[in-house]
Amino acid sequence: MPENLVKRKEKSAILALSSKVLGVLVAVALLFALASFYLYFKLNSSLAKLNLDLDQKKESVKSLEKIEQQNNELSFKLEILNKIIADQEYYSGFLEEVKKVLPPAVVIDDINFTDNASVTVSGTALSYGSLADFIENVSSASEDPNSIYKEISLSEVTLKKETRQISFSSMIKLKDNALKAKTKI
Amino acid sequence: MEILEKHKIILLGVMLVGFIALSFFGLRFFTYWIKNKDSSNLILEEINQLSLKENSLKSLSALAPKIDANLRIVDTVITPQVDIPGFMTQIETVATDAGLKVDRLTFVRTDTSASEKVVAVPFVSLSGSFTGNYDSVLKFFKTVEGARRITYSHDIKVSAVVDKESVGVYSLNVALDGFYLLENTKLNQGSSGVDFRTKENAQLIDQISNLREYQIQRLPNSEMIPLQDTTTTFETPP
Numbered sequence: 001m002p003e004n005l006v007k008r009k010e011k012s013a014i015l016a017l018s019s020k021v022l023g024v025l026v027a028v029a030l031l032f033a034l035a036s037f038y039l040y041f042k043l044n045s046s047l048a049k050l051n052l053d054l055d056q057k058k059e060s061v062k063s064l065e066k067i068e069q070q071n072n073e074l075s076f077k078l079e080i081l082n083k084i085i086a087d088q089e090y091y092s093g094f095l096e097e098v099k100k101v102l103p104p105a106v107v108i109d110d111i112n113f114t115d116n117a118s119v120t121v122s123g124t125a126l127s128y129g130s131l132a133d134f135i136e137n138v139s140s141a142s143e144d145p146n147s148i149y150k151e152i153s154l155s156e157v158t159l160k161k162e163t164r165q166i167s168f169s170s171m172i173k174l175k176d177n178a179l180k181a182k183t184k185i
Numbered sequence: 186m187e188i189l190e191k192h193k194i195i196l197l198g199v200m201l202v203g204f205i206a207l208s209f210f211g212l213r214f215f216t217y218w219i220k221n222k223d224s225s226n227l228i229l230e231e232i233n234q235l236s237l238k239e240n241s242l243k244s245l246s247a248l249a250p251k252i253d254a255n256l257r258i259v260d261t262v263i264t265p266q267v268d269i270p271g272f273m274t275q276i277e278t279v280a281t282d283a284g285l286k287v288d289r290l291t292f293v294r295t296d297t298s299a300s301e302k303v304v305a306v307p308f309v310s311l312s313g314s315f316t317g318n319y320d321s322v323l324k325f326f327k328t329v330e331g332a333r334r335i336t337y338s339h340d341i342k343v344s345a346v347v348d349k350e351s352v353g354v355y356s357l358n359v360a361l362d363g364f365y366l367l368e369n370t371k372l373n374q375g376s377s378g379v380d381f382r383t384k385e386n387a388q389l390i391d392q393i394s395n396l397r398e399y400q401i402q403r404l405p406n407s408e409m410i411p412l413q414d415t416t417t418t419f420e421t422p423p
Binding site for chain 2: 023040
């Protein structure tokens with residue numbers, strides 16, 4: 001076989017193989033391009049739908065936001081209200097307790113709430129016995145765990161010569177948080 | 186034969202160009218697709234979050250009338266205005282109802298920063314002087330403590346009136362603070378974590394709504410006395 005013919009045959013074989021390989025590659029590239037194109041357009045259309053959904057949701061949430069604001073406002077105010085109530089002091093309880101322990105022959109002249117831990121109570125007693133009864137009543141009441149009294153101490157006792165009445169001044173110490181409500185409101 | 190080979194080579198060239206072009210477009214759409222997929226996932230996530238919020242808001246909106254009613258009740262306890270006349274009316278009515286004579290009731294100040302007590306809420310402070318018997322003083326405090334607009338009493342001094350005709354009469358000096366929270370007060374972002382639907386808060390609101398609310402009595406329009414024009418005009422001499 002002439003050498004020229006052999007070379008030509010080899011060349012045509014190479015060309016045939018190259019065209020086959022390139023043909024496969026083009027087919028794969030075509031498939032890849034078509035698939036990418038399809039996926040891209042499919043996703044694009046679903047994106048448009050998603051954006052529409054998102055806008056609708058935003059609109060819907062916005063229309064309901066007023067109630068959320070009101071709920072937050074109520075929560076905020078309830079929190080403050082609970083704190084205010086917890087910190088409130090109830091003086092009627094003390095005035096009522098004093099009335100209970102006051103013997104008939106003792107009159108209150110002055111009640112001064114110096115702080116929330118102690119109260120200065122001044123008064124007039126017809127006798128030393130009545131004054132002693134008052135002190136005793138407060139002391140025995142303080143033993144009751146539900147009582148607001150902690151202890152009582154006399155700071156001044158004076159006998160008025162003209163009237164034979166005894167004026168006194170006492171300091172009543174209160175238990176911790178005694179003026180705070182035992183039950184809320 | 187040579188012509189055929191040339192044609193084959195041209196075809197191969199065309200196929201190569203086609204391959205490159207197709208690969209280029211394929212890659213381009215593929216990268217667009219990946220990018221859009223990311224943003225689509227983000228949108229989906231946002232939609233899911235909004236849906237959750239929407240659902241919780243929808244369940245809340247069913248309670249809208251209750252929230253509104255509760256807010257109106259709470260606003261009578263911590264008023265949305267300073268409302269000094271309203272607070273003074275409350276104290277004066279309480280004192281009169283308790284049998285005390287109001288000797289003096291003065292507006293002292295408003296404190297917008299915070300209460301001197303633990304709670305940091307602005308308050309209006311009044312100073313009052315009243316006279317009456319011990320039971321009236323006791324009733325005054327009981328009523329003030331049970332009034333709808335929460336009132337803190339402090340600097341209390343109860344003294345017997347030294348007068349032969351006034352046996353058993355006491356003079357009461359007291360400072361009274363009422364709270365307010367202006368409508369434009371900036372609320373904490375988001376919920377404070379307090380749920381009004383809890384049993385305790387429902388009880389609290391129930392109890393508050395049973396407390397007495399004091400309101401200013403206004404004169405009806407017909408009783409208003411119109412102001413008269415008292416301007417005198419003088420004729421200027423020619």
